[in-house]
Amino acid sequence: MRPARALVAGAAVATLFLTAACTTDTPTDPADGGGETSAEETDGGEETGGADSEWFVQADYDRQLAQREVVPEGPGEEPWLQAIEPEYVDTAEFASEGGDKTLCFSNASVSNPWRVTGWITMQQQVEVLQEDGLIGEFRVSDAADDDNKQISDIQAFVEAGDCDAIIVSPSTTATLTPAVEAACESGKPVIVFDRGVESDCMVTFIHPIGGYAYGADGAEFLVDNLEPGSKVLALRILPGVDVLENRWAAADKIFSESELEVVGTEFTGGDAAAIKDLVTQYLQRGDVDGIWMDAGDGAVAAVEAFEDAGKPYPVFMGEDEMSFLRKWQDTDMTAIGAVYSNFQWRTPILAAQKIWAGEEVPSEWVLPQAPIEAEELDAYLDANAEMPSLHYAKFGGEDLPGFPEAWTDR
Amino acid sequence: MTTVATRRELPVRAPRPSLLERLTAGGSWTVFALLLLVFVLIFVMNPSFAEPSSLMAFVKKAAPLVILAIGQYFVIVSGEFDLSVGSLVGAQVVIAAKVMDGQDELTWPVTALMIGFGLLVGLVNGLVTTLLKVPSFITTLGMMLVLYGAIRLWTGGAPTGALTEQFRQWGRGGIFGEPGQFQVPYALIVVVVLGVLAVLLMRRPFGRTLMATGDNDVAASYSGSPVWWVRTRAFLLSGFMATIAGILIGGYAGVTAQVGEGLEFMAITAVVLGGVVLGGGRGTVVAAMAGALTLEALFTLFNQLGLPSTIRPVVQGVIIIAAVAYAAMPRKARRRRPAVPPPSAAGDAAEPKEPAPTHA
Numbered sequence: 022m023r024p025a026r027a028l029v030a031g032a033a034v035a036t037l038f039l040t041a042a043c044t045t046d047t048p049t050d051p052a053d054g055g056g057e058t059s060a061e062e063t064d065g066g067e068e069t070g071g072a073d074s075e076w077f078v079q080a081d082y083d084r085q086l087a088q089r090e091v092v093p094e095g096p097g098e099e100p101w102l103q104a105i106e107p108e109y110v111d112t113a114e115f116a117s118e119g120g121d122k123t124l125c126f127s128n129a130s131v132s133n134p135w136r137v138t139g140w141i142t143m144q145q146q147v148e149v150l151q152e153d154g155l156i157g158e159f160r161v162s163d164a165a166d167d168d169n170k171q172i173s174d175i176q177a178f179v180e181a182g183d184c185d186a187i188i189v190s191p192s193t194t195a196t197l198t199p200a201v202e203a204a205c206e207s208g209k210p211v212i213v214f215d216r217g218v219e220s221d222c223m224v225t226f227i228h229p230i231g232g233y234a235y236g237a238d239g240a241e242f243l244v245d246n247l248e249p250g251s252k253v254l255a256l257r258i259l260p261g262v263d264v265l266e267n268r269w270a271a272a273d274k275i276f277s278e279s280e281l282e283v284v285g286t287e288f289t290g291g292d293a294a295a296i297k298d299l300v301t302q303y304l305q306r307g308d309v310d311g312i313w314m315d316a317g318d319g320a321v322a323a324v325e326a327f328e329d330a331g332k333p334y335p336v337f338m339g340e341d342e343m344s345f346l347r348k349w350q351d352t353d354m355t356a357i358g359a360v361y362s363n364f365q366w367r368t369p370i371l372a373a374q375k376i377w378a379g380e381e382v383p384s385e386w387v388l389p390q391a392p393i394e395a396e397e398l399d400a401y402l403d404a405n406a407e408m409p410s411l412h413y414a415k416f417g418g419e420d421l422p423g424f425p426e427a428w429t430d431r
Numbered sequence: 432m433t434t435v436a437t438r439r440e441l442p443v444r445a446p447r448p449s450l451l452e453r454l455t456a457g458g459s460w461t462v463f464a465l466l467l468l469v470f471v472l473i474f475v476m477n478p479s480f481a482e483p484s485s486l487m488a489f490v491k492k493a494a495p496l497v498i499l500a501i502g503q504y505f506v507i508v509s510g511e512f513d514l515s516v517g518s519l520v521g522a523q524v525v526i527a528a529k530v531m532d533g534q535d536e537l538t539w540p541v542t543a544l545m546i547g548f549g550l551l552v553g554l555v556n557g558l559v560t561t562l563l564k565v566p567s568f569i570t571t572l573g574m575m576l577v578l579y580g581a582i583r584l585w586t587g588g589a590p591t592g593a594l595t596e597q598f599r600q601w602g603r604g605g606i607f608g609e610p611g612q613f614q615v616p617y618a619l620i621v622v623v624v625l626g627v628l629a630v631l632l633m634r635r636p637f638g639r640t641l642m643a644t645g646d647n648d649v650a651a652s653y654s655g656s657p658v659w660w661v662r663t664r665a666f667l668l669s670g671f672m673a674t675i676a677g678i679l680i681g682g683y684a685g686v687t688a689q690v691g692e693g694l695e696f697m698a699i700t701a702v703v704l705g706g707v708v709l710g711g712g713r714g715t716v717v718a719a720m721a722g723a724l725t726l727e728a729l730f731t732l733f734n735q736l737g738l739p740s741t742i743r744p745v746v747q748g749v750i751i752i753a754a755v756a757y758a759a760m761p762r763k764a765r766r767r768r769p770a771v772p773p774p775s776a777a778g779d780a781a782e783p784k785e786p787a788p789t790h791a
Contacts, residue, residue: 134589263466293684
């Protein structure tokens with residue numbers, strides 16, 4: 022019976038290796054040109070996204086990259102009220118006197134530190150308006166990343182009928198569209214922010230410039246700061262999430278037009294242990310000169326992998342998360358902190374205030390989104406000195422009355 | 432009646448095989464062969480992996496899973512499951528980061544707190560399973576969700592705080608050498624010490640009773656062992672091991688919201704891969720540890736082959752099903768074997784059955 026056992030085990034392993042062989046076969050033949058980078062070859066299959074995938078839309082890419090250069094309208098010291106190339110819509114139909122409004126918010130989730138930080142900022146902004154007497158009740162539903170839950174949350178707001186405005190941060194784009202449209206039809210002003218929906222029925226859609234700009238900020242930095250022929254490792258969280266796919270698609274586009282070599286793109290789930298393990302393995306096989314990340318979670322683990330392997334620091338793209346910014350300062354490496362503007366969580370509350378006052382708001386409210394560069398690093402570290410490590414530097418709540426305790430005691 | 436007698440005689444088959452034989456009993460030789468094969472393949476693909484510093488990096492990565500596998504082994508061999516270890520590891524790291532918050536003087540008190548918390552979770556798992564008679568699959572699934580939710584409730588959705596360097600050295604640092612060069616990781620020492628202790632424990636009366644309880648808890652209780660307390664101790668050991676694994680993982684990579692996710696299934700896969708039979712009573716702790724190493728090595732190999740990390744759950748699923756299926760096969764064969772030698776017994780058993788169909 023032992024041979025039988027071994028047979029089964031052998032068969033199982035053989036199956037694994039067969040599947041392995043199939044997948045490794047696709048990306049073989051090297052580019053004949055030689056001028057192109059190996060990005061296409063290393064990614065291989067269509068399912069890994071990139072510049073040749075359905076996730077890349079040239080027009081959106083061009084627009085977002087151009088928007089980075091546009092000077093936004095609005096007060097410079099309050100970026101959460103600024104807008105890039107706004108087209109204003111009249112909101113007189115929603116104007117209403119008096120205070121004690123009921124503001125309803127359907128939140129996709131607070132399942133990552135970025136959303137937690139923004140959620141605190143939003144609550145602090147609401148408190149200010151509650152003190153003023155404008156907002157009576159702030160009614161919140163957290164869908165915990167569940168589309169079905171969020172659809173019923175929004176329906177509940179509509180059926181209750183007493184929401185004076187409905188704010189939605191959708192968990193996914195396509196699935197939430199009908200629910201948001203139903204909310205629009207109820208006649209209440211609807212405000213959508215962060216991820217969008219496939220509709221323009223809402224009064225305003227608030228978001229930073231976007232994923233292409235985020236991915237491009239990091240990729241351009243690596244191209245500018247690395248010698249031609251240098252090796253870049255791309256660390257990604259998950260496949261198939263549009264905001265993250267757009268970031269990689271832009272970077273892939275830029276890398277493929279550069280002379281950098283992408284030695285690998287790996288999905289890490291944002292798990293620090295997985296990131297450290299993967300980077301360590303790449304370092305065992307050869308040098309890595311640059312790291313690109315589609316989100317900063319676990320960036321410090323990637324840096325530590327270089328330290329523990331005794332290798333020089335790479336040129337690094339992280340995020341404006343405090344743990345990374347502090348590591349950046351400690352190590353003095355060449356790095357950039359890409360930013361997906363966290364202060365956007367304030368804007369929907371202020372938009373509701375404007376809409377109730379009958380003031381015009383941009384129909385698509387594009388907030389500025391600028392990375393943190395080396396010369397700004399110290400200023401952001403000073404400003405956020407008391408903040409915990411999973412806080413985001415551009416959270417935009419320094420002038421709110423709860424600062425800093427609300428963010429430090431989370 | 433005759434079958435009972437033959438089963439009683441079965442232990443005669445076992446007495447005093449050589450140490451090597453005992454080590455490889457229960458089909459665990461396969462896992463060592465597989466481990467060797469995977470390592471050879473990795474070396475062929477990437478010779479630099481054979482360098483001592485690369486191997487030590489691998490040990491650091493694999494150590495937490497090996498320790499979790501030891502803990503899971505105790506529970507599985509006693510006939511239960513512990514699905515809560517992944518959540519427990521995550522909870523421990525998050526608790527450590529939040530309470531410690533980067534203050535050096537809190538390193539040791541927080542470590543003690545973590546061990547206390549791990550034992551408490553193990554105790555609750557054990558008592559609910561044994562005294563309240565809730566199947567451990569449900570108990571620990573519930574505990575997994577409770578810990579997952581409670582930690583998010585407590586921290587507002589995402590972890591906060593920071594671990595001290597002193598705390599992190601256990602998973603990150605080592606002795607004899609400079610960081611960046613060859614070092615013997617503390618994690619390796621911890622694994623070896625815990626592994627040796629686990630082997631010794633399994634050879635003591637407690638280990639024998641644990642094994643007997645997993646094999647047949649009714650028989651074990653008739654023979655006078657307190658089954659509830661034996662199994663509760665297995666859960667306590669699992670909680671303790673998960674705590675140590677949490678300390679090493681937190682040290683290895685720091686604190687993120689995802690830490691610990693999926694580790695319970697990794698640990699179960701590792702134990703099953705080591706030839707330990709789900710349902711209890713069979714398998715060695717050394718093979719379970721080897722199973723953990725093999726699983727980590729297999730994933731390393733997949734990385735070398737450039738496979739997407741999304742293949743991991745598929746592989747784990749295949750391993751669990753294949754290993755359980757092939758562990759089930761010899762059991763049937765083994766049961767038949769004792770029936771064959773005494774032909775009279777087989778004949779007696781067959782005869783009374785024979786008439787029944789003819790009557791019908």
